Amino acid sequence: MNTVTRPRILVVGAGFAGVECVRRLERKLSPDEADVTLVTPFAYQLYLPLLPQVASGVLTPQSIAVSLRRSKKYRTRIIPGGAIGVDLKSKVCVIRTITDEIVNEPYDYIVLAPGSITRTFDIPGLTDHAFGMKTLAEAAYIRDHVISQLDLADASQDPVERASRLQFVVVGGGYAGTETAACLQRLTHAAVKRYPRLDPSLIKWHLIDIAPKLMPELGDKLGSSAQEILRRRGIDISLGTSIAKAGPEEVTFTDGRVIPTRTLIWTAGVVASPLIATLGAETVKGRLSVAPEMNLPGDDGVFALGDSAAVPDLAKGDGAMCPPTAQHALRQGRHVADNVIASLRGQAMKPYVHKDLGLVVDLGGTDAVSKPLGIELRGLPAQAVARGYHWSALRTNVAKTRVMTNWLLNAVAGDDFVRTGFQARKAARLKDFEYTDAYLTPEQVRERVEGSGGPE
Numbered sequence: 001m002n003t004v005t006r007p008r009i010l011v012v013g014a015g016f017a018g019v020e021c022v023r024r025l026e027r028k029l030s031p032d033e034a035d036v037t038l039v040t041p042f043a044y045q046l047y048l049p050l051l052p053q054v055a056s057g058v059l060t061p062q063s064i065a066v067s068l069r070r071s072k073k074y075r076t077r078i079i080p081g082g083a084i085g086v087d088l089k090s091k092v093c094v095i096r097t098i099t100d101e102i103v104n105e106p107y108d109y110i111v112l113a114p115g116s117i118t119r120t121f122d123i124p125g126l127t128d129h130a131f132g133m134k135t136l137a138e139a140a141y142i143r144d145h146v147i148s149q150l151d152l153a154d155a156s157q158d159p160v161e162r163a164s165r166l167q168f169v170v171v172g173g174g175y176a177g178t179e180t181a182a183c184l185q186r187l188t189h190a191a192v193k194r195y196p197r198l199d200p201s202l203i204k205w206h207l208i209d210i211a212p213k214l215m216p217e218l219g220d221k222l223g224s225s226a227q228e229i230l231r232r233r234g235i236d237i238s239l240g241t242s243i244a245k246a247g248p249e250e251v252t253f254t255d256g257r258v259i260p261t262r263t264l265i266w267t268a269g270v271v272a273s274p275l276i277a278t279l280g281a282e283t284v285k286g287r288l289s290v291a292p293e294m295n296l297p298g299d300d301g302v303f304a305l306g307d308s309a310a311v312p313d314l315a316k317g318d319g320a321m322c323p324p325t326a327q328h329a330l331r332q333g334r335h336v337a338d339n340v341i342a343s344l345r346g347q348a349m350k351p352y353v354h355k356d357l358g359l360v361v362d363l364g365g366t367d368a369v370s371k372p373l374g375i376e377l378r379g380l381p382a383q384a385v386a387r388g389y390h391w392s393a394l395r396t397n398v399a400k401t402r403v404m405t406n407w408l409l410n411a412v413a414g415d416d417f418v419r420t421g422f423q424a425r426k427a428a429r430l431k432d433f434e435y436t437d438a439y440l441t442p443e444q445v446r447e448r449v450e451g452s453g454g455p456e
Contacts, residue, residue: 007034007344010093010107011076012083012275014040014068015048016326017306018113019395020333021340022076028341036076037105039083039095043068046136049326050390050403052176054139056183056364057417058410061140063402066395079105083114084438085278085445088299092449096438104449109301109340112288113333114273116307116324118266118430125246130171130266132430133180140420141428142265146184147191147419149262153202154195164260166202169251171243172267173209175361178226180267181207182363185235191417206259208238209268217359222369225378229367242268266430270324272308274439284310284321292351294336295343303340305332315355326393327357360386 009025011018018038025036047064054061068078081097093105118132131145132138146168153165168188170181185205192200207214207230214223214237227237243264244252250260272286281296282289287310288296294311296302305311307324311332322328331354339349358372360382368383369376377385387407394400440448 006032007108008106009034009036009109009111009340009344010105011036011038011111011113012093013113013115013273013306013308014038014042014045015113015115015306016045016329017115017333017336018111019045019068020330021111021113021305021337023074024334024337025340026074026076028337029344031075034109034344037079037107038068038076039079039081039093039105040068041080041082041098043078043080045395047326047390047394047399048134049175051133051136051139052179052183053362053364054136055133055142055146055180056187057143057415058183058364059403059406061136063399063406064394065136066399070396070398082438083275085440085442085448086110086112086275087445087449088279088281088296088302090449091301094440094445094448102448107301109344110303111336111340112275112302112304112308113306113329114275114308116270116272117274119269119271120266120430121268123243123245126243126266127430129246129248130264130430132433133176133265133267134270135433138433142184143187144419144421145263146188147417150188150191150195150198151419154197160260162198163202164249165262166198167204167206167259167261168263168265169206169208169259169261170265170267171208172269173207173211173214173237173239174267174269175215175359177207177209177265177267178215178230179362179364180265181205181235182230182233182367184265185230185233186364187415187417189233190415194417205235206238207235208241208243208253210240210242210254212239214239215359215361218361218369218371219376222371222376222378226361226363226369229363229369270307276304276308278440278442278445280442287321292353293339293349294332294352295339295349301343303336305329305336311352314351314353322352322354323356325356328354330393360389362386362390 044065050064053059081095084096085094118134149165153162156162242254244254276288288304289310290304292312294305306329311322313320313322335352342349360370362368368386370382370385
């Protein structure tokens with residue numbers, strides 16, 4: 001069959017959903033059935049749930065970044081860049097490559113799995129002074145920053161500056177925020193023993209959230225257990241509270257408290273990638289509204305899944321939508337690949353149904369709370385389940401070996417407290433990592449496609 005006549009399947013995003021979809025397409029489609037292309041700025045799949053352990057130095061960055069180019073057997077073409085617009089009428093995706101060239105990529109089938117970005121609000125100073133926890137670079141940078149605060153506090157002769165550098169604020173009482181605060185608190189608690197001039201009692205971690213409960217999905221008992229563990233470690237937890245404004249040396253809470261700090265970590269939820277807004281299609285709280293088969297009604301060959309899609313949760317019913325979790329993204333990736341193949345072959349597509357398997361929260365060391373299949377666990381059993389789940393979810397044996405080796409080495413040898421020098425020249429904050437200003441408006445997408453004479 002001529003290459004030009006083969007259907008073109010374009011997958012946007014190399015997260016859990018996108019990579020699972022691509023790999024299943026490669027396994028189930030013969031080479032002459034379709035051409036598969038993946039658009040991603042980084043040629044690796046990032047295992048997001050373990051980012052807090054990268055930030056705390058338990059894991060190396062490479063151990064949770066699974067290369068997409070490592071195997072010789074995969075035939076998918078990778079376009080290094082980011083999708084910044086989609087013209088559904090012309091069936092064209094507009095891509096900004098890593099060389100800043102803007103190109104039009106035509107498709108017959110498109111699978112939208114661009115993921116999500118950090119949700120921010122119109123809080124004075126937030127994007128200028130807060131760190132996020134959404135990318136590999138942010139996790140590595142935060143580790144450097146936290147260790148540098150200990151170094152700078154140790155070098156300072158000003159007690160006010162020293163106190164401010166030893167206070168840390170994490171906003172967001174979900175899994176990401178709770179695990180980030182727990183893991184980094186353990187890091188500073190262990191590191192301060194190597195700084196004889198610093199008073200350990202000056203190190204204070206604050207975890208705040210506007211919600212009335214910490215990780216409400218866990219239920220009252222496990223949520224209370226997690227709070228008890230964190231408070232026993234000295235982490236100050238404030239619920240029903242958020243940030244009123246942020247500055248370079250202090251943060252003001254909505255309850256009026258002013259906390260002198262140089263470290264504000266923002267993990268208060270996520271929103272769908274701005275790419276979704278470029279389609280001009282119906283959305284649910286920013287996520288693309290799709291059918292249970294994960295296709296876009298009224299637009300042939302358009303599928304969406306993962307964090308950017310409002311996929312009906314048929315297992316729960318009552319109009320519920322699937323939560324933006326890794327376990328759903330993995331299964332949706334495989335399922336949408338099957339539906340793309342069914343559509344391509346003229347067969348019937350099947351709705352997505354998956355019952356949630358439970359939740360795991362790793363608080364570092366031997367501390368954890370987990371709820372696999374509704375069974376509530378604490379301590380070492382919960383830790384074994386949490387790490388066992390994450391380990392088994394890693395896609396390659398190389399990644400599994402690296403992660404297991406890191407865990408064993410950290411358990412035996414402890415932390416190294418090494419600063420790599422990422423922030424030696426210029427400080428970077430939340431606004432510097434996610435490039436949210438790169439996307440086009442629907443009008444700009446149409447102008448771009450029409451002005452270039454259609455698909456290239």
